[in-house]
Amino acid sequence: MSSIIQLLPDHVANQIAAGEVVQRPASVVKELLENAVDAKATDIKLIIKDAGKSLVQVIDNGAGMSVTDARLCFARHATSKIRQAEDLFSLHTKGFRGEALASIAAIAHMEMKTKQDQEELGTHIVIEGSKFISQEVAVLPKGTSFAVKNLFFNIPARRNFLKSDTVEFRHVMDEFQRVALAHPNIHFTFYHNGSEMYNLPAAGYRQRIVGIMSGKTNEKLVPVNEETEIINVQGFVCKPEFAKKNRGEQFFFVNDRFIKSGYLHHAVMAAYDGLLKDGSQPSYFLFLQVPPNTIDINIHPTKTEIKFDDEQALYAILRASIKHSLGQFNVAPVLDFDRDANLDTPYHYKDLEGETPTIQVDGTFNPFTDDKTNQHYSKSGSGSGYAGSSGSGSGSYSGYSKRVEPTASWESLYVGLETETESIESAPFTFENEEVTSSLFNDEDVEQAIQKTYQIHKKYIVSPIKSGMVIVDQQRAHQRILYEQFLLNMTVNQASSQQLLFPLNLFYSSDEMTLIEELKPSLETTGFVFDEAQTDHIVISGIPVNITESEVSMVIEQLLSDLQDGIPASSYSQNDTIAKSMAKSLAVKTGSYLTEKEQDNLVNGLFACKDPNISPFQKPTFITMRVEDIDKKFAL
Numbered sequence: 001m002s003s004i005i006q007l008l009p010d011h012v013a014n015q016i017a018a019g020e021v022v023q024r025p026a027s028v029v030k031e032l033l034e035n036a037v038d039a040k041a042t043d044i045k046l047i048i049k050d051a052g053k054s055l056v057q058v059i060d061n062g063a064g065m066s067v068t069d070a071r072l073c074f075a076r077h078a079t080s081k082i083r084q085a086e087d088l089f090s091l092h093t094k095g096f097r098g099e100a101l102a103s104i105a106a107i108a109h110m111e112m113k114t115k116q117d118q119e120e121l122g123t124h125i126v127i128e129g130s131k132f133i134s135q136e137v138a139v140l141p142k143g144t145s146f147a148v149k150n151l152f153f154n155i156p157a158r159r160n161f162l163k164s165d166t167v168e169f170r171h172v173m174d175e176f177q178r179v180a181l182a183h184p185n186i187h188f189t190f191y192h193n194g195s196e197m198y199n200l201p202a203a204g205y206r207q208r209i210v211g212i213m214s215g216k217t218n219e220k221l222v223p224v225n226e227e228t229e230i231i232n233v234q235g236f237v238c239k240p241e242f243a244k245k246n247r248g249e250q251f252f253f254v255n256d257r258f259i260k261s262g263y264l265h266h267a268v269m270a271a272y273d274g275l276l277k278d279g280s281q282p283s284y285f286l287f288l289q290v291p292p293n294t295i296d297i298n299i300h301p302t303k304t305e306i307k308f309d310d311e312q313a314l315y316a317i318l319r320a321s322i323k324h325s326l327g328q329f330n331v332a333p334v335l336d337f338d339r340d341a342n343l344d345t346p347y348h349y350k351d352l353e354g355e356t357p358t359i360q361v362d363g364t365f366n367p368f369t370d371d372k373t374n375q376h377y378s379k380s381g382s383g384s385g386y387a388g389s390s391g392s393g394s395g396s397y398s399g400y401s402k403r404v405e406p407t408a409s410w411e412s413l414y415v416g417l418e419t420e421t422e423s424i425e426s427a428p429f430t431f432e433n434e435e436v437t438s439s440l441f442n443d444e445d446v447e448q449a450i451q452k453t454y455q456i457h458k459k460y461i462v463s464p465i466k467s468g469m470v471i472v473d474q475q476r477a478h479q480r481i482l483y484e485q486f487l488l489n490m491t492v493n494q495a496s497s498q499q500l501l502f503p504l505n506l507f508y509s510s511d512e513m514t515l516i517e518e519l520k521p522s523l524e525t526t527g528f529v530f531d532e533a534q535t536d537h538i539v540i541s542g543i544p545v546n547i548t549e550s551e552v553s554m555v556i557e558q559l560l561s562d563l564q565d566g567i568p569a570s571s572y573s574q575n576d577t578i579a580k581s582m583a584k585s586l587a588v589k590t591g592s593y594l595t596e597k598e599q600d601n602l603v604n605g606l607f608a609c610k611d612p613n614i615s616p617f618q619k620p621t622f623i624t625m626r627v628e629d630i631d632k633k634f635a636l
């Protein structure tokens with residue numbers, strides 16, 4: 001019987017290997033930057049075009065390669081960094097597998113120029129899809145330049161799989177930042193489509209972090225320094241009050257290599273125990289040095305994971321040294337745990353899993369009656385509400401009744417209003433009893449004996465209150481109401497949707513289609529129903545109940561423009577961004593005339609919000625004017 005097994009030709013083997021090493025332009029950036037660092041360069045330039053899809057070039061002033069090495073470096077398993085298996089345990093370089101260049105050369109057009117310091121002339125090689133096109137002797141400066149063009153030119157499926165330029169650029173940025181942070185002593189410059197993104201002169205860690213993150217970072221950093229036998233910890237953590245909602249700026253480096261470690265992250269979080277508001281994330285930049293023989297970096301092909309010999313000891317040391325730093329720099333007392341809960345970000349439903357809590361809206365609740373308020377609240381308090389923060393995300397939600405305190409501030413505006421104090425001319429101040437979640441603008445005409453709100457300049461709603469008057473900004477107020485409604489639907493309620501008679505077809509560019517594809521899961525939680533997408537358009541068969549068919553394309557346009565810079569990673573901020581964007585596009589605008597009923601609904605709706613004072617964009621939604629203030633003006 002004839003044999004059927006064959007050895008794969010090198011170019012095929014390389015192409016297969018490339019699948020593991022090169023997922024996207026950012027992988028090329030990482031490999032080339034790391035090679036330049038390994039070559040002991042002190043100056044490294046990264047130049048990319050179209051998020052790296054058309055060009056990734058890295059120019060260094062490092063050791064360069066001899067003529068032979070210049071050719072050999074493209075062979076698989078060709079490396080100068082290890083010679084035998086034992087060397088794996090004393091690694092001082094980033095690379096060691098010897099497969100990056102072979103892999104990249106298999107799936108792109110590549111050009112290399114390299115010269116060693118002591119040589120007169122250098123080597124210029126062009127290689128495309130593993131095939132050497134040319135090799136020449138050339139006059140070159142010291143160092144090496146690799147230019148990688150047309151990534152995945154011979155694997156269309158992979159090329160099509162690439163995300164939008166925005167997304168790919170973010171990945172490139174991540175890789176650049178990781179390498180640049182780990183090596184502050186190297187001068188890095190980074191250009192994208194001809195504009196300079198970074199120019200980072202050689203510096204120390206602090207300066208490098210500030211150079212990459214932003215000028216404001218400096219004041220937020222607390223240094224960490226700890227030297228022990230098994231580990232040396234250096235770096236910075238951020239003061240607790242600057243902790244963020246997302247995990248963007250969290251970096252561990254082990255022996256100058258960026259790594260991810262849930263375990264060590266936990267150690268950091270443990271050091272902050274009690275100092276952070278629920279769910280917020282501190283930034284940190286921690287550089288750990290350990291003896292190379294106590295780690296194994298060989299466990300993951302893209303090498304962002306690592307195995308330590310004595311993880312538990314590292315955990316304890318890391319936690320203790322950060323705790324010490326936070327204490328030493330006396331950052332704890334700056335925290336104000338007594339701050340008004342009203343000022344906190346309104347929603348915090350992390351990790352919503354398990355049973356979905358229900359919200360109960362008290363239909364009879366009227367914010368403009370004084371004495372029965374608490375009673376109403378405690379009535380709804382029997383159900384599980386949404387306002388309590390669950391902290392651990394364990395799914396236990398404290399009752400609605402907890403809201404009585406925080407909301408007291410606005411209620412006080414109205415206290416006593418109806419206690420027959422003759423002083424207000426405009427007579428009894430009773431608002432329609434209705435569910436706060438009902439649509440703002442239903443057309444029912446409700447005849448009202450007395451007008452209690454006035455719209456002025458199609459911009460503000462003015463209404464008398466006990467102490468004087470309240471002036472509500474109609475656009476901002478409506479944004480707040482819609483924002484909370486959407487957020488509530490997305491995180492707690494099952495959003496209901498209205499089925500369209502004829503599905504809507506909306507056409508978008510391929511970049512936009514990618515973005516929409518990523519947003520779909522979140523949009524579905526607001527009530528959108530999508531049918532199978534086509535290449536150039538989406539098909540919508542259901543929409544949220546609180547929007548009309550004609551508003552759909554406007555809402556999506558707004559979303560796309562708001563998310564131009566990429567989609568936030570965490571689902572919390574993704575929901576938040578979408579809710580904000582939809583609130584922005586759907587809110588009634590300045591310049592719109594509102595009927596009395598609409599004005600009422602708006603004011604009622606606003607004060608039923610969890611955070612009525614500010615719009616989702618942090619602008620005041622209303623102001624009050626006391627009678628005394630008005631009196632004073634007349635006294636002049």
Ligand code: ADP
Pocket residue numbers: 031035036039060062063064065073078079080081094095096097098099100101102143144
């Ligand atoms: P690895 O980095 O794992 O050794 P690579 O395929 O990335 O494998 O590189 C192969 C070899 O080419 C390296 O070991 C090194 O000797 C050489 N090399 C690659 N890039 C450079 C560079 N920028 N300067 C000098 N030598 C380089």
Ligand code: MG
Pocket residue numbers: 031034035094095096098100101
């Ligand atoms: Mg390498």
